[in-house]
Amino acid sequence: MNPILEIQQLTHTYSAGTPFQRTAVEGVDLSVMPGECVGIIGHTGSGKSTLIQHFNGLLKPTSGRVLVDGRDIWAKGGDIRSVRFRVGLVFQYPEYQLFEETVAQDIAFGPKNMGLAADEVARRVRDAAAVVGLDESLLSQSPFALSGGQKRRAAIAGVMAMEPDVLVLDEPSAGLDPRGRQEMMAMLGRYRQQRRATVILVSHSMEEIAANVDRVIVMNQAKVFMDGAPREVFSRVAELEAVGLDVPQSARIAALLRDRGIPVGDDVYTVDALARRLLALKGGGVC
Amino acid sequence: MIQCKDVTFTYPAQEGREAQAALEGVNLTIEKGSFVAVLGHNGSGKSTLAKHMNAVLLPSGGTVTVDGMDTRDEALLLEIRRRVGMVFQNPDNQIVANVVEEDVAFAPENLGVPTAEIRRRVDDALRAVGMADFARHAPHLLSGGQKQRVAIAGIIAMAPEVIVLDEATAMLDPVGRREVLATIHKLHREQGITVVLITHHMDEALEADRVVVMDGGAIAMDGAPREIFTQVERLHSLGLAAPDTAELLHLLRSAGAQMPPDAMTAAECADAIANWLGK
Amino acid sequence: MLKDITLGQFFPGDTFLHRLDPRIKLVCVVLYIVALFNAASPLTYGVMFLALAVAVTLSRVPLRALTRGLKAVYIIVLFTAVMNLFFTPGTALGATWLGRHITAEGVRAAVAMVLRIVMLITGTFLLTYTTSPISLTDALESLLRPLKKLRFPVHELAMMMSIALRFIPTLIEETDKIISAQKARGADFESGSLLRRARALVPILVPLFISAFRRADELATAMECRCYHGGQGRTALHVLRCRAVDWAVLALCALLPAAVITMKILGL
Numbered sequence: 001m002n003p004i005l006e007i008q009q010l011t012h013t014y015s016a017g018t019p020f021q022r023t024a025v026e027g028v029d030l031s032v033m034p035g036e037c038v039g040i041i042g043h044t045g046s047g048k049s050t051l052i053q054h055f056n057g058l059l060k061p062t063s064g065r066v067l068v069d070g071r072d073i074w075a076k077g078g079d080i081r082s083v084r085f086r087v088g089l090v091f092q093y094p095e096y097q098l099f100e101e102t103v104a105q106d107i108a109f110g111p112k113n114m115g116l117a118a119d120e121v122a123r124r125v126r127d128a129a130a131v132v133g134l135d136e137s138l139l140s141q142s143p144f145a146l147s148g149g150q151k152r153r154a155a156i157a158g159v160m161a162m163e164p165d166v167l168v169l170d171e172p173s174a175g176l177d178p179r180g181r182q183e184m185m186a187m188l189g190r191y192r193q194q195r196r197a198t199v200i201l202v203s204h205s206m207e208e209i210a211a212n213v214d215r216v217i218v219m220n221q222a223k224v225f226m227d228g229a230p231r232e233v234f235s236r237v238a239e240l241e242a243v244g245l246d247v248p249q250s251a252r253i254a255a256l257l258r259d260r261g262i263p264v265g266d267d268v269y270t271v272d273a274l275a276r277r278l279l280a281l282k283g284g285g286v287c
Numbered sequence: 288m289i290q291c292k293d294v295t296f297t298y299p300a301q302e303g304r305e306a307q308a309a310l311e312g313v314n315l316t317i318e319k320g321s322f323v324a325v326l327g328h329n330g331s332g333k334s335t336l337a338k339h340m341n342a343v344l345l346p347s348g349g350t351v352t353v354d355g356m357d358t359r360d361e362a363l364l365l366e367i368r369r370r371v372g373m374v375f376q377n378p379d380n381q382i383v384a385n386v387v388e389e390d391v392a393f394a395p396e397n398l399g400v401p402t403a404e405i406r407r408r409v410d411d412a413l414r415a416v417g418m419a420d421f422a423r424h425a426p427h428l429l430s431g432g433q434k435q436r437v438a439i440a441g442i443i444a445m446a447p448e449v450i451v452l453d454e455a456t457a458m459l460d461p462v463g464r465r466e467v468l469a470t471i472h473k474l475h476r477e478q479g480i481t482v483v484l485i486t487h488h489m490d491e492a493l494e495a496d497r498v499v500v501m502d503g504g505a506i507a508m509d510g511a512p513r514e515i516f517t518q519v520e521r522l523h524s525l526g527l528a529a530p531d532t533a534e535l536l537h538l539l540r541s542a543g544a545q546m547p548p549d550a551m552t553a554a555e556c557a558d559a560i561a562n563w564l565g566k
Numbered sequence: 567m568l569k570d571i572t573l574g575q576f577f578p579g580d581t582f583l584h585r586l587d588p589r590i591k592l593v594c595v596v597l598y599i600v601a602l603f604n605a606a607s608p609l610t611y612g613v614m615f616l617a618l619a620v621a622v623t624l625s626r627v628p629l630r631a632l633t634r635g636l637k638a639v640y641i642i643v644l645f646t647a648v649m650n651l652f653f654t655p656g657t658a659l660g661a662t663w664l665g666r667h668i669t670a671e672g673v674r675a676a677v678a679m680v681l682r683i684v685m686l687i688t689g690t691f692l693l694t695y696t697t698s699p700i701s702l703t704d705a706l707e708s709l710l711r712p713l714k715k716l717r718f719p720v721h722e723l724a725m726m727m728s729i730a731l732r733f734i735p736t737l738i739e740e741t742d743k744i745i746s747a748q749k750a751r752g753a754d755f756e757s758g759s760l761l762r763r764a765r766a767l768v769p770i771l772v773p774l775f776i777s778a779f780r781r782a783d784e785l786a787t788a789m790e791c792r793c794y795h796g797g798q799g800r801t802a803l804h805v806l807r808c809r810a811v812d813w814a815v816l817a818l819c820a821l822l823p824a825a826v827i828t829m830k831i832l833g834l
C-alpha cells in the first residue's frame with residue numbers, strides 16, 4: 001500500500017527575513033497510510049498546528065514537499081483547492097466558522113464549493129448530519145440557535161460533508177465535558193468506519209490519544225520527537241515528562257508499579273488494560 | 288462567606304428558545320478560607336451558580352448573600368464585586384488594556400484607589416501571580432496561561448476575599464492549566480483567599496478541600512474529594528469521569544480485589560496495588 | 567498575512583521621546599503638521615526635515631520600521647505624485663501621457679507633495695511608535711476634558727478607543743483563523759468577478775461580527791465584575807504630569823510653525 005499523505009523534509013519559517021523570524025516546523029518527515037488513525041501531541045508552540053496546515057495546502061512549505069496520493073500538491077498545474085476536498089481540516093473551536101442562515105446551508109458550503117449537483121449536496125448534508133448525530137429537525141434552524149455542543153457538531157459536519165479521505169482535526173474536544181469528549185470520539189470513529197478514512201487527531205489529552213489512535217506522533221520544538229504505536233510512546237514516561245508533556249495517568253501508574261518491581265509490562269497505557277493486567281498478575285496468570 | 292439559600296434561576300425566553308430553568312433550589316455555603324471545586328457536565332448549572340456569587344446574575348427565587356450582603360441590593364453591588372472577584376473562561380475577553388500593568392490597575396482605578404496605592408497593589412498582584420517581568424508587555428502576545436494569570440492579578444488588585452474561577456482553565460493547554468492552578472493554590476495558601484473553582488477536569492478538583500457536583504441545576508454530591516471520587520458509578524451516571532486512579536481501583540474492586548478506595552494520587556495508587564499484590 | 571500589518575504599532579522604549587508627556591507630544595505633532603503645510607520653499611522643507619530627523623534620531627525607532635509604515639500608503643503617494651506631475655499647468659517638458667505633458671511646475675509640485683506626505687506620515691507614525699496607545703488615549707482624554715462641560719462623553723470616548731486598540735490584534739488574528747477555516751472548506755477568495763469576490767467575504771464577515779459581539783458581551787461582564795461604573799470617581803495608575811522639559815519641548819515645537827510662516831512671509 002502507498003501512503004495517502006507524505007511529508008518530506010518539511011520546514012516552515014514564519015516572517016522569514018524579519019526580526020520576528022521563527023521556524024515553526026523543521027525537517028519533518030512523515031508518511032500516513034490510508035485508514036490509519038494518528039494522534040499528534042505536543043506543547044502549544046511545538047509546531048503541530050503549523051504542521052497540520054500543510055496537510056491540505058493552507059500553508060506552503062518554506063522547503064520540503066507535501067505529497068497527497070503520491071503527488072506533490074505544490075507541483076505546477078496542480079489545483080490546491082482540490083487537495084482541500086481530499087484532506088479535510090477542522091480547526092480548533094470550529095463553531096466560530098458558522099455563518100449561514102440554516103444549519104443545512106452551512107454544512108452544504110463545502111460540498112457546494114466542490115461544484116457538486118444539488119441532490120448530491122443534499123445527500124451529503126444528510127449523511128454528515130447523521131454521522132455527527134445532529135437531529136434532522138435541527139437542519140432548518142439557524143446555526144446560532146444551537147447549543148455549544150451542537151454548533152461544534154454542525155461545524156465538523158461541514159468538513160465531513162466534503163467526504164475527505166483524510167480528516168484532520170485540531171483539538172476537536174477542547175472545552176467539552178467528559179461526556180461530550182466521548183461522543184466526539186464516537187463520531188470520529190463512525191466517520192472513519194463509514195468512509196474508511198484516515199483520521200489525524202491533534203489533542204492535548206493523553207488519555208484521549210491513548211484510547212483512540214493506533215499511532216502517536218510527538219512534536220517537540222518544531223521537530224518530530226517520537227513516532228510509534230501508543231504502547232511504545234507511552235512506555236517512555238521519563239522522556240515525555242522531561243519535555244514537559246503529560247503521560248496518561250495509567251501509564252504513570254504502570255511506570256510506578258514497574259519501579260516497585262511489579263512486572264506489569266511496558267505496553268499498558270489505558271485504565272482497562274492496566275486493570276486486566278493486574279488481575280491476571282494476581283491470579284497468577286502469565287502475561 | 289457566600290451563602291446560597293433555595294436559589295432558583297430561569298434564563299428568560301429568547302428568540303427561538305424557551306425559558307430555561309438553570310438552577311432549581313440550590314443551597315450552598317462557601318466557608319471563608321476554603322477551596323471548593325464545583326464539577327458538573329455542560330449545562331448542569333455550575334456556571335450559572337458561579338455567576339450568582341458576585342451578582343452577575345440575580346436569583347429568580349431564594350437569596351444569595353456575600354458576607355451577609357444580599358446580592359439583589361443595588362447599593363451594595365460594588366462592594367460585593369470587590370469582595371468576590373471572577374475569572375472567566377476566555378482569557379482574551381477579559382483583558383481590557385493594552386499593557387499588562389494597566390490592565391491589572393483597571394479595577395483599583397474603578398474603585399478610586401489613590402495612585403500610589405494602585406502602584407503598590409499592581410506590583411504586588413503581578414508578583415503574586417509570577418508575572419512581574421511582563422508588567423510592560425502587550426497582553427495579546429502572552430500565552431493563554433499567562434493571560435489568565437494576568438486576569439487573576441487584575442482580580443487580586445481589588446483585594447478580594449473570594450476568587451471564583453468560572454471554567455478559567457477550559458481553554459488552556461496542559462501547561463497553561465498547571466500554571467493557573469499553581470497560582471490559585473499559592474494564593475489560597477499564602478493569602479488565605481477563598482477559592483471557588485468551576486471546572487470539568489476531575490484532576491483539578493483532587494486538591495480542593497471540598498467538591499460539589501452539580502446536575503440538572505441542583506447539587507448532586509457534596510463532600511471531600513476522596514469521598515466524591517470513590518463513588519465512581521455515581522459520577523458516571525452524572526456524565527462525569529473519576530480520575531484514572533479512582534477508575535482503576537474501582538475496576539479492581541469490582542473484580543473482587545480488596546483495595547482502599549481512596550488512593551487518589553498515582554503514587555498512593557501504586558502503593559495500594561503493590562500492597563494488594565503482596566510485594 | 568494580516569498579522570504583518572504594523573500600522574501605528576508601539577515600539578516600547580525608554581528614550582527622551584518615549585518619556586515626554588503624551589499630551590505635549592500630541593500637541594507638538596499638530597504644530598508640526600501646521601508647519602509642514604505652510605512649508606513652501608526648499609529652505610523651509612529643509613528646516614522641517616531637520617526637525618524630523620532630530621526627532622527620529624531621539625526616538626531610536628529603526629528606520630526600517632518607519633519605511634515599512636510608509637509601504638502601507640505608497641499607492642496614495644504615487645498617485646498624488648503622478649497627478650501633480652501631469653495635471654499642474656505650466657511649461658511642458660518632454661514626456662506626454664494621455665495627451666498631457668509633464669510640466670516643470672508639475673515636477674516641483676510632485677516633489678513637494680511627496681515630501682509633504684512622507685514627512686507627515688513619518689511624523690505621525692513617530693508619535694504612535696513612541697507613545698503607547700493607552701497613554702495616547704489618556705492624553706486625548708486629558709486634552710478634551712474641557713469639552714466635558716459641554717456634556718461631551720470624553721471618558722466614554724477614550725475608553726472606547728482604548729478597548730478598540732486592545733482588540734485590534736485579537737480580531738486580526740481571528741480574521742486570519744476564519745479565512746483559513748473557510749479556505750479549508752474550499753472557499754475561493756481569489757478568483758471570479760468583483761461581485762463574486764464581494765460575496766465570498768460573507769463567510770468571513772458573518773463569523774467575525776458574531777465573534778466580535780460575543781467578545782464585547784463577555785468583556786462588558788468582565789469589566790462590570792471589576793467594578794467598572796463609568797468615569798465617575800476613577801483614579802489612574804499613571805497620572806500625566808508635565809515637567810519643565812515637557813514645556814520646553816512644547817515651546818520649541820511652537821517655534822516651528824512660527825519660523826516656517828515667517829519664512830514664508832519673508833519669501834525665503
